[in-house]
Amino acid sequence: MIPSSSPAFPLPPAVLDALRQLLGDRLVTSAAVCDQHGRDESIFAAMPPAAVAFARCTDEVLAIVRLCREHRVPLVPYGAGSSLEGHTLATQGGVTLNLQQMDRLVAVHDEDQTATVQPGVTRKALNAALRDKGLFFPIDPGADATIGGMCATRASGTNAVRYGTMRENVLNLTVVTPDGQLVKTARRARKSAAGYDLTRLFVGSEGTLGVVVEATVKLHPLPESISAAVCAFPSIDTAVQAVVQIIQVGVPIARCEFVDSVAIRALNGHSNTGLPEQSHLFFEFHGSETGVREQVALVQDIAGEFGGERFQWADTPEERTRLWEARHNVYFAALLLRPGCRSVVTDVCVPISRLADCVNQTADDLRQSGLLAPIVGHVGDGNFHVQMLIDGGCADELEAAEALNARLVTRALGMDGTCTGEHGIGLHKQAFLLEELGEAPVALMRQIKHAMDPHNLMNPGKIFAF
C-alpha cells in the first residue's frame, strides 16, 4: 500500500451539530463507516473522513456544501466507491458526502431518448428501469458505478468504441458548485452553442468543482439485432493486429474487447467460461439483421487473416449477459488469482495505429518483471489495462509495479497517447498528467479550480496540487 498521512481535519462541533440537525442518523461518524469511505480500489492506504453525510435531496446537498464552505471544511462527493485512482480518499479528512440514497429516476423521455437521473442511480439500475422502453444506456465501467461518479471520472467501458464515453452521452448536469450555487449546465436539446460548455467542464472534473445532483443522459435504441462472439488468437500480437484492422476499415462494431491468457485463466476460475488459455477478442455487433451479418462476415475474415480460430457465439440474451458479466468481472476474478493481493491497474490509451506496438512492448516488460498481471482492454478505442496483482504489504512488488506503470505511461505518451483513457487522475497520476500535458495546461486547470473553489474544499488534493 502507498502510505497516507491523513491529517484528519478535525470537524468543528458547530458543523457536526448542524449536520446532525439536518440529517439525523444519516450523519455517521463511526470509525467503520468513515474508514470504509476513506478507501477505494486503489493501492492507497485509507484516508478516512471525520464524518459521512448521506444526502437524500438537492436541498440537503446545498445545505451541506454551504455549511462546509462557511466553516472551511473539506468535502468529498462519494458514489459507489469504485474508483481505481484514489478519487474518494479524504486526503484532508472533513466530510464525505455519500450520494447513494439520491437514486431516483427523475424522468425518462423515451421519444427523445433521454433520461434524467439523480447521481446515486447506478448504470445497472438505469438499464433495468429502461428494460421495457426499447432503449439502453451504453456506458459500462467494470463496476456498477453511479451515474454521478461516472460523470466525475468521464467513464467509458466496453461500448465506447461505438457509443462514446460520458463526454458524449451527458446532455446536461445540475451541480452544486463550491460557492453553494445550483448550476444547471444546459437544456435538453441534442446540441447547443449557448456559451461555454459547462457540461463538459464538470464531466471528468473528479468532484473537484462541485457535486452533481442531477444528470440528463442520452439513451440509445436497442438494436434490431445483436450478436456476440469470442474468438481465440495465437498471440497477443495477432489479436491486437486484428482489432487495428477492424477499426481502420470502419466496421461499426459495438464492442471489441481484448482479454489475454492470464485474464482468461481468471475468468475460467471465477465465471466457469471454459475458454482455452489464449489471447481472445470478445465482440458484439449491433444493427439490422443484414447489417450484423455483414459486420460479422467482415470481422470473421479479418480475424481469420490473423489466425483467429472459429467464433464461439453467444446467441441468446442470457448467453450474452453471461459473456459480458464475465468480461466485467475480470477485475474481481483476477484478484482471486492471488488471494489477498491488491491491484495496480494501468489505463493508457493510444492512437490505434500504435496500439499493437504499445501492447507488445508492455507484454515484454511484464514477462521480464515476473509480475502476475492480466491484460484486458477496450482495444477498439486504443485503451487497455494491465492489472498487476501485488502483495500490498511488499514494498518491492509495489515499486516494481509502479515502475512498470511509469514505463508504460512514458511509452504511451511517446505514441501521442494519454496516461488515462477512463480511470482519471485522482491521487495516483498527477505526475503523469504533468508529463502528458506540460505545465501550462495544468496551470490553467488550477486557475479554474482557484476561481471556483478558492479555499480548496471540494475533493481537495485530486488531479493536481492546489
Next chain:
Amino acid sequence: MIPSSSPAFPLPPAVLDALRQLLGDRLVTSAAVCDQHGRDESIFAAMPPAAVAFARCTDEVLAIVRLCREHRVPLVPYGAGSSLEGHTLATQGGVTLNLQQMDRLVAVHDEDQTATVQPGVTRKALNAALRDKGLFFPIDPGADATIGGMCATRASGTNAVRYGTMRENVLNLTVVTPDGQLVKTARRARKSAAGYDLTRLFVGSEGTLGVVVEATVKLHPLPESISAAVCAFPSIDTAVQAVVQIIQVGVPIARCEFVDSVAIRALNGHSNTGLPEQSHLFFEFHGSETGVREQVALVQDIAGEFGGERFQWADTPEERTRLWEARHNVYFAALLLRPGCRSVVTDVCVPISRLADCVNQTADDLRQSGLLAPIVGHVGDGNFHVQMLIDGGCADELEAAEALNARLVTRALGMDGTCTGEHGIGLHKQAFLLEELGEAPVALMRQIKHAMDPHNLMNPGKIFAF
C-alpha cells in the same frame, strides 16, 4: 441595422510600431480593411478595429497576444468572418487578428483517422486535401468557414445528426491563452480522462478565452455507399412529422434537412433546382450497399405515411454535390429574394418530440407577421433556422424580426430547448443566454473568463457582459 457605438479604442503608437516591425505589410490600418473586418453576416452595424494583423505562424500569434496584453489592447481573433451573431465585431476597437494565412495542413494520420490543421484551413480545403485518402471531415456550416472559427462557435451543419458537431469531432487544440501561454489541451488518443476537459472549454468559447493556433480533428471513412434524395411534402407539418418518426425509430441517417417552400423558391432562382414550391426533405444515406438500401426503404415508408411524394434521387457524385451545394447556398439564395436586404437568422434547437409543434407555431407566427422568411433546418437534430429578410434601414421591420425571434426563443426554451443550436451567442443572444440558463451558470462562465482574461482583452463583449 442595429447601430453600434464603437468607442474606437486608440492604438498606442508603441503597439503599432511593434506590430509593424513584427508583421511588415501584414499589419494593415486602412479604413477599407478595418471596416471589412468589423462586420459579419449579422444585422449589427460595423465596429471596425484600429488595425488588422495577418499572422502566419504560432510565434507571431504569441507575440501579438503578449503585446496586446502588455498594452491592454483588445484583440479579436478572425477566421472567415462568416458569423451570424456579431462574433467578429471589434466592440472596443483594438486589433483584429486575421488567421486566414495560417492555412497549413500540418498532418494527416489516415491510419488513425485524424487531421491536424492550422486554424485558417477551411472545411472545404480540408476535404479537398483528403480526397484521395478515403476519409472526410463531416462538419459543414453553410459558409466555407475556417476550422478555427468552427471551433470557436461549436459549429455543426447537415451531417451532425450522424457524425456530431465540433464538440464531438475535435480531439485537441493548441491555444494561445490571454496571458500569452501556449496550451495544448490533449494528446491524439480517441478518449482520455486526464484532467479537466480543456478541449471542450475552448470549443464554443467564441474567441473569448484564447486564439486557436492548431486543431486536431477526427476524420471519418468515406462510406462504401452513399445515396441522396429529395422528397416533397404536402405541408411543413407533414415533412417535420416524418423527420421526427425517422429519428425516433433510430434510422442512422447521415443528413436530414428541411427546406420550406420559400427556400425552395430561392433555390430554384439561384441554383436552378427546378423543384415544386413545397416543403421538402433532403436526405443522405451512408453505409454498406445493403445498409443504405434498408435505410432508404424505411425512410420511404415513413415519408409515404406523411404524404411525401416520390423520391428524386441524386445518384452520381456530381448530382449529390450539386444537391448539397444548393442546400448550403440557401442563405445567399434567399438574400436574392429581396435584393439589398439583410437577414435576421434564428437558430433554436429543441428535443425532437417537440420539433413539429415548434416549427408549426413558428410558421403561424411568420404568416401573421407578413415577413418574407424561408425556414430551413437540420431537423434530425431538432435544429432549424428562420431567415427573416428585412430592409436593414427600416426600424419597424427590424423590430418585427427581433420580436419574432424573441417569441421563438421563448417557445423553444419552454420546450427545454436552446436559443442557439450552432450559431453561438455572440453579441446578439446575450439576453437569451440568461433566459435559457439563468444567472448562476452565466456567472460561472464569467468567473472563468475573469480568471483567464482579467483585463477582458480577448474578443471582449461577446457571450456575456464582462
